[in-house]
Amino acid sequence: MKRYPIPAKEIRTEIKVKNSLFISSVAPAFSTDQARKYISHIKSEYFDASHNVPAFLIGHGDSIINHCSDDGEPSGTAGRPVLSVLHGSGFGDIVIVVTRYFGGIKLGTGGLGRAYSSAAKSALAILPKAIRVPTYTIMIASPYNRFDVIRNLIKHHKGIIAAQDFEVEVTITATLDVLDYQNFQSALQEATNGKIEAVITKSSEEIISI
Numbered sequence: 770m771k772r773y774p775i776p777a778k779e780i781r782t783e784i785k786v787k788n789s790l791f792i793s794s795v796a797p798a799f800s801t802d803q804a805r806k807y808i809s810h811i812k813s814e815y816f817d818a819s820h821n822v823p824a825f826l827i828g829h830g831d832s833i834i835n836h837c838s839d840d841g842e843p844s845g846t847a848g849r850p851v852l853s854v855l856h857g858s859g860f861g862d863i864v865i866v867v868t869r870y871f872g873g874i875k876l877g878t879g880g881l882g883r884a885y886s887s888a889a890k891s892a893l894a895i896l897p898k899a900i901r902v903p904t905y906t907i908m909i910a911s912p913y914n915r916f917d918v919i920r921n922l923i924k925h926h927k928g929i930i931a932a933q934d935f936e937v938e939v940t941i942t943a944t945l946d947v948l949d950y951q952n953f954q955s956a957l958q959e960a961t962n963g964k965i966e967a968v969i970t971k972s973s974e975e976i977i978s979i
Contacts, residue, residue, distance in 0.1 A: 772948075773829040775862040777897040784891050786884040788872025792818075793892035797899075798864040801827055801834060811866040819871040822885060824852040829861030829901075842869075846881040854889035862901065865889060903947040906931070906971040909957070911939050918960050926953040942970075 779796040794811050798804035804825040812821045824837035835856070837848030851867055867888045876884055907928075911919050916939045923930055923941070926949045932942040945953055945967075954967055 771830060772900055772902045773861045774859055774898045775901050776860065777899040780892060780896055782888075782892040782895065784884075784888050785872070786880070786887070787874040787876060789819075789874070789876065789884065790870040790872065791884060791888035792868040792870075793865060793888045794868065795863065795865045795892045795896055797862050798825055798827060799862050801825075801836070804836070804864040807864050808866055811868065815868045818868045820847065820869045822847040822851055822867045822869070823865070824848055824855055824889075825864035826852075826855050826861055833861070842881060842885075843878055846878050847885045850882045850886040851889045854886055854893065858893050860893070860896075860898075865892065904944050904973055905947055905950050905969045906942065906944050906973065907950075907967040908970050909941045909943070909965060909967050911941065911961075911965055913939060915961055915965065916941075919957065919965070922953065922956055922960060926956070928953070947972075 776795055776797040779794070781795070782793045784791050792815065796807050798807055804827060808821075808823040808825075815821055820840045820842055822838065822840045822842065825835065827834040835852060837852035839845070839847045847867070851865060855863060855865065867885055909919055919941060920930065923943050923945075926945060928943045928945040928949070930941060930943045934940040950967075950969075957965060957967060
């Protein structure tokens, strides 16, 4: 697992190139199903457009799924330029549809590629970012007299307490950034004289806006 930027929300931008209107719709997508549903939604919304050119990246880095389509434009003039912009952006879990309303002036194959690329870049230039962060869910069993110390340690390491069960002991369930886990575990051992440690119960990911 690694941290990487994703779109914080859906946005849209518009540019005009020789009377053709290009509308770029961008959103986060965490699976191919989500991406395809978003593409279908945009195509339904802009059903009267000349073309709706989609591209998406699911995942990030080496473990990535990508897709694009020219949607009726000449081969290689639309989908690939848009997908290339996504690959160069650093974003993961992203879907984009560039909608074109033809303005009566042909752009040529080179002009089409530049126009679709510019449309995608215009959207990514203002796209707000969030970060997908790998996390551990941890569980800590503590006597009551250590509870406040442990709770403060979790907050100090920017963890989120998800549950607290008060029985014979206090059982605390919390979420921590993977990168902070070892430091937290060391601090916990030091604060409790090595008597208490956190147990990882799950690895997952959280979305943090920036």
